[in-house]
Amino acid sequence: MKDAMPLAxxxxxxxxxxxxxxxxxxxxxxLTTEEKVALLHQYAPAVPRLGIGPFxxxxxxxxxxxxxxxxxxxxxxxxxxxxxxxxxxxxxxAVVAEEVRELRAGDPSVSLTVWAPVVNLLRxxxxxxxxxxxxxxxxxxxxxxxAFSRGLRGDGPTWRTVPxxxxxxxxxxxxxxxxxxxxxxxxxxxxxxLPGFLAPLAAGAAGSVMLSYNLVDGRPAHLSDLVDSxxxxxxxxxxxxxxxxxxxxxxxxxxxxxxxxxxxxAYAAMLRAGVDSFTDNDTDPTETVTxxxxxxxxxxxxxxxxxxxxxxxxxxxxxxxxxxxxxxxxADPAAPAPGxxxxxxxxxxxxxxxxxxxxxxxxxxxxxxxxxxxGPLAVLGAQAGTVLGDWYSGDLIDPVPLSRALAARxxxxxxxxxxxxxxxxxxxxxxxxxxxxxxxxxxxxxxxPAASEPERLVLTDLGEGVLTLRSQATxxxxxxxxxxxxxxxxxxxxxxVVQETFAREALPAAAGGHRLRHRGxxxxxxxxxxxxxxxxxxxxxxxxxxxxxxxVLGSGGAAVEEATRGAAAAVLVLGNEPHVHGRETEDRPxxxxxxPDRAALRAxxxxxxxxxxxxxITSSYPYDLEGLEEQVGAVVWSAHAGEAEGExxxxxxxxxxxxxxxxxxxxxxxxxxxxxxDYDTIGTAMTYRYGQEARFGFGHGLTLDACDWHGIDARWxxxxxxxxxxxxxxxxxxxxxxxxxxxxxxADVPASSFSRRRHEAPVTRLVGSAAVEVPxxxxxTVALRIxxxxxxxxxxxxxxxxxxxxxxxxxxxRSAARxxxxxxxxxxxxxxxxxxxxxxxPAHRAEEVQGLLRSPASLLEGTVLRAATAAGGTAAFVLxxxxxxxxxxxxxxxxxxxxxxxLPHTVVADGDRPTGTVRVHLTRRAAxxxxxxxxx
Numbered sequence: 048m049k050d051a052m053p054l055a056x057x058x059x060x061x062x063x064x065x066x067x068x069x070x071x072x073x074x075x076x077x078l079t080t081e082e083k084v085a086l087l088h089q090y091a092p093a094v095p096r097l098g099i100g101p102f103x104x105x106x107x108x109x110x111x112x113x114x115x116x117x118x119x120x121x122x123x124x125x126x127x128x129x130x131x132x133x134x135x136x137x138x139x140x141a142v143v144a145e146e147v148r149e150l151r152a153g154d155p156s157v158s159l160t161v162w163a164p165v166v167n168l169l170r171x172x173x174x175x176x177x178x179x180x181x182x183x184x185x186x187x188x189x190x191x192x193x194a195f196s197r198g199l200r201g202d203g204p205t206w207r208t209v210p211x212x213x214x215x216x217x218x219x220x221x222x223x224x225x226x227x228x229x230x231x232x233x234x235x236x237x238x239x240x241l242p243g244f245l246a247p248l249a250a251g252a253a254g255s256v257m258l259s260y261n262l263v264d265g266r267p268a269h270l271s272d273l274v275d276s277x278x279x280x281x282x283x284x285x286x287x288x289x290x291x292x293x294x295x296x297x298x299x300x301x302x303x304x305x306x307x308x309x310x311x312x313a314y315a316a317m318l319r320a321g322v323d324s325f326t327d328n329d330t331d332p333t334e335t336v337t338x339x340x341x342x343x344x345x346x347x348x349x350x351x352x353x354x355x356x357x358x359x360x361x362x363x364x365x366x367x368x369x370x371x372x373x374x375x376x377x378a379d380p381a382a383p384a385p386g387x388x389x390x391x392x393x394x395x396x397x398x399x400x401x402x403x404x405x406x407x408x409x410x411x412x413x414x415x416x417x418x419x420x421x422g423p424l425a426v427l428g429a430q431a432g433t434v435l436g437d438w439y440s441g442d443l444i445d446p447v448p449l450s451r452a453l454a455a456r457x458x459x460x461x462x463x464x465x466x467x468x469x470x471x472x473x474x475x476x477x478x479x480x481x482x483x484x485x486x487x488x489x490x491x492x493x494x495x496p497a498a499s500e501p502e503r504l505v506l507t508d509l510g511e512g513v514l515t516l517r518s519q520a521t522x523x524x525x526x527x528x529x530x531x532x533x534x535x536x537x538x539x540x541x542x543x544v545v546q547e548t549f550a551r552e553a554l555p556a557a558a559g560g561h562r563l564r565h566r567g568x569x570x571x572x573x574x575x576x577x578x579x580x581x582x583x584x585x586x587x588x589x590x591x592x593x594x595x596x597x598x599v600l601g602s603g604g605a606a607v608e609e610a611t612r613g614a615a616a617a618v619l620v621l622g623n624e625p626h627v628h629g630r631e632t633e634d635r636p637x638x639x640x641x642x643p644d645r646a647a648l649r650a651x652x653x654x655x656x657x658x659x660x661x662x663x664i665t666s667s668y669p670y671d672l673e674g675l676e677e678q679v680g681a682v683v684w685s686a687h688a689g690e691a692e693g694e695x696x697x698x699x700x701x702x703x704x705x706x707x708x709x710x711x712x713x714x715x716x717x718x719x720x721x722x723x724x725d726y727d728t729i730g731t732a733m734t735y736r737y738g739q740e741a742r743f744g745f746g747h748g749l750t751l752d753a754c755d756w757h758g759i760d761a762r763w764x765x766x767x768x769x770x771x772x773x774x775x776x777x778x779x780x781x782x783x784x785x786x787x788x789x790x791x792x793x794a795d796v797p798a799s800s801f802s803r804r805r806h807e808a809p810v811t812r813l814v815g816s817a818a819v820e821v822p823x824x825x826x827x828t829v830a831l832r833i834x835x836x837x838x839x840x841x842x843x844x845x846x847x848x849x850x851x852x853x854x855x856x857x858x859x860x861r862s863a864a865r866x867x868x869x870x871x872x873x874x875x876x877x878x879x880x881x882x883x884x885x886x887x888x889p890a891h892r893a894e895e896v897q898g899l900l901r902s903p904a905s906l907l908e909g910t911v912l913r914a915a916t917a918a919g920g921t922a923a924f925v926l927x928x929x930x931x932x933x934x935x936x937x938x939x940x941x942x943x944x945x946x947x948x949x950l951p952h953t954v955v956a957d958g959d960r961p962t963g964t965v966r967v968h969l970t971r972r973a974a975x976x977x978x979x980x981x982x983x
Contacts, residue, residue: 058251060283063204071361088332105162118441126405126686128181128711132818133194140198144207159367166192166243175221178667182711183734189246196252205368207381211255218259228262229726237841255289264901274321289363310338315347323356402688402695407708408749409682416680418702422615430620437625452697463610468601474594491579510641531583560596616659622666638671652678669714707787709748736809746862761870770831786821800853835875844925847880888978895923912975934979
């Protein structure tokens with residue numbers, strides 16, 4: 048049990064992989080140094096004389112093929128996770144793999160290495176990239192990540208695609224992400240961060256990993272010694288793992304992180320750390336090739352490091368059948384058959400099923416609200432009339448918004464987006480007009496086309512002073528062209544640098560109005576002197592900004608009042624624009640709804656009592672609704688759910704299907720949150736496992752037709768907990784279609800059940816779950832086998848996993864907070880873990896650290912503890928009973944002393960339980976490397 052993760056054993060070496068490894072190791076000797084170095088860049092050239100074609104390291108596919116034109120789009124991963132159904136994720140990923148293969152059939156440059164799934168934990172709700180990941184729970188994360196990887200990989204010896212797990216390691220903040228360091232106590236590392244990566248690798252479901260921008264314990268993640276010691280150690284052969292850098296990361300080492308002096312040192316260090324491919328400078332390999340050659344010439348890296356990187360790339364490619372003819376393998380069975388059309392209807396149906404299953408009924412106060420009652424229906428909010436994609440979405444195929452889907456199902460649907468139509472006026476200049484060429488201007492006739500009329504603009508207030516302006520005439524969003532002129536030109540908000548949003552800046556009362564700053568460039572909006580065009584002023588210019596006022600031509604509030612007058616029910620759709628206020632490079636500012644959305648929600652709650660009210664939130668992340676959810680009849684959440692979002696939500700709201708989604712992430716209360724940069728999930732009591740306050744808890748989700756549970760049982764069967772539940776459909780139904788239930792199993796294991804442990808144990812934790820389909824008038828059986836190893840906690844002092852030796856409470860539950868039945872079981876039948884051997888306790892084993900930071904002992908290896916401030920700090924170590932501290936080892940100036948007394952210090956024992964903890968105090972300049980022990 049020592050040094051093992053509490054996971055199933057790695058799969059044995061596949062004979063096909065053995066053949067691929069042998070071939071790659073042989074052919075690398077036939078490549079010249081120049082050819083090998085060229086293969087290290089993300090755009091690797093062909094080597095025709097050896098039958099090696101060109102290669103690109105990645106295709107994006109986190110919830111559908113991205114950036115490659117029309118493709119099936121599933122819900123964002125946070126929405127897929129709300130299904131709690133690994134098999135559904137596997138099927139969705141299989142569609143992604145099929146479409147990647149189909150695209151490659153027409154374009155051989157398309158990579159069969161897919162950059163998905165994202166298995167970073169949702170440990171903090173303000174992370175900007177919440178939409179891309181699954182859950183805050185390490186077990187569910189591991190299961191869903193493995194399932195999505197299996198779908199991408201396929202089942203046969205030839206892989207459909209090679210899944211790339213993102214982003215290793217401890218990455219879930221966007222603020223200064225290339226400069227921040229994630230400080231990881233050993234238990235956080237082993238219990239929370241590693242399982243999502245190790246499980247898919249050990250299962251043989253993933254073959255690649257992308258590293259993250261941040262530092263971990265002071266060392267850039269791209270130089271992490273855990274790549275070899277943890278990830279590759281989980282595989283039957285280390286060369287089965289292909290490791291790629293994130294975009295631009297090689298340059299970070301010497302440009303922003305400054306851990307090495309130049310590019311040659313950076314690329315050399317990454318190769319030595321186990322990086323195999325460099326994603327940098329887009330298609331231009333010059334810096335990569337030059338730096339690696341310089342590193343070889345200077346002896347910073349050996350040829351063997353380049354060889355092994357090339358081997359790992361070739362093995363990954365061989366797995367997809369690329370070199371089948373060279374290897375004597377069968378023709379690729381995963382390739383699409385020529386002339387056979389894709390099953391578009393089947394893919395659409397699966398996307399719709401995933402969107403349906405991932406929607407969560409958060410609250411249902413008013414029984415009249417759902418299913419929607421007969422009579423006039425008001426559908427409100429801008430998001431009711433659109434389906435939004437995110438940065439990693441492909442082009443949606445025939446997206447159906449909720450307003451249209453509801454209108455197709457029932458008569459008298461009234462739609463009001465609630466947005467004001469305005470005309471802008473520039474103080475002292477006149478109204479903003481629309482020219483014949485579409486540009487916006489004020490009336491300065493020089494060089495002006497004759498046709499010109501006032502521009503009516505639909506204003507969307509996204510909160511935090513951010514807005515968009517959409518031409519009512521053309522339906523296009525205002526954005527600058529390449530000359531800086533403003534005109535309606537974009538269909539939707541999007542892009543790496545968003546061009547369609549503006550910040551509204553208030554002017555002094557005497558001046559009146561506002562000025563607009565283009566958020567993408569930071570430039571103010573002004574007036575071009577000769578033509579009167581609205582333009583972006585030069586960077587940094589403040590003089591000449593236009594003073595703008597808006598006149599409301601059509602009131603969004605009035606349209607809402609008209610739509611709701613006499614309505615039997617009203618549905619308000621709110622949520623985020625995925626490119627604003629939380630996305631890659633931008634963490635969220637807070638948990639609350641933007642004020643415009645709060646105002647719309649208050650208006651919904653204020654409707655007459657005879658109107659049934661439903662709030663639908665389509666968002667990439669959780670909100671704190673601050674009690675407003677209690678003022679409406681029902682609250683529904685869905686991630687941005689892809690092409691079938693509107694149809695799925697309409698099915699649920701009208702009762703054609705029942706809700707079955709369960710939250711895979713806590714929706715917190717307004718209680719203060721720790722910094723998004725604090726990665727000590729245990730110490731900060733974040734996530735449900737450590738008692739985080741919740742508005743809607745982990746695993747929460749209501750239904751309209753609740754299934755009955757009976758025959759519930761949990762007992763030990765060997766070294767597994769056998770769980771049994773019979774799930775029966777209710778006799779009377781308000782909804783149609785099959786029902787889906789999610790049975791969740793939690794273990795409550797107090798610290799007292801671990802005889803050696805004196806530190807925090809989780810309040811509760813998920814140890815098993817099952818999503819089951821229940822026939823419309825029948826029953827289904829849930830039978831789970833939960834390995835005892837899932838009860839283990841990592842014991843840093845043992846460098847091993849420790850099972851409880853006291854009683855365990857097992858809860859069969861509908862959520863982390865809703866127990867159906869609980870069972871108290873004796874301790875699992877197990878042997879105690881082996882104690883860590885040797886007479887040296889390394890610094891990384893410290894279990895409690897105060898005032899100290901984990902830091903790299905060298906560029907590539909080891910961890911030391913250093914004082915964060917001049918006041919110094921302390922590190923606590925638990926040692927085996929009877930051990931004596933012979934010396935405190937430091938590297939550098941300063942002092943490190945035992946607080947308990949002079950050396951030697953004995954850790955006394957009470958029976959088999961040690962009662963003392965060694966605490967070491969460090970002064971400012973000391974670097975603690977470890978403790979040297981003797982024993983009685």
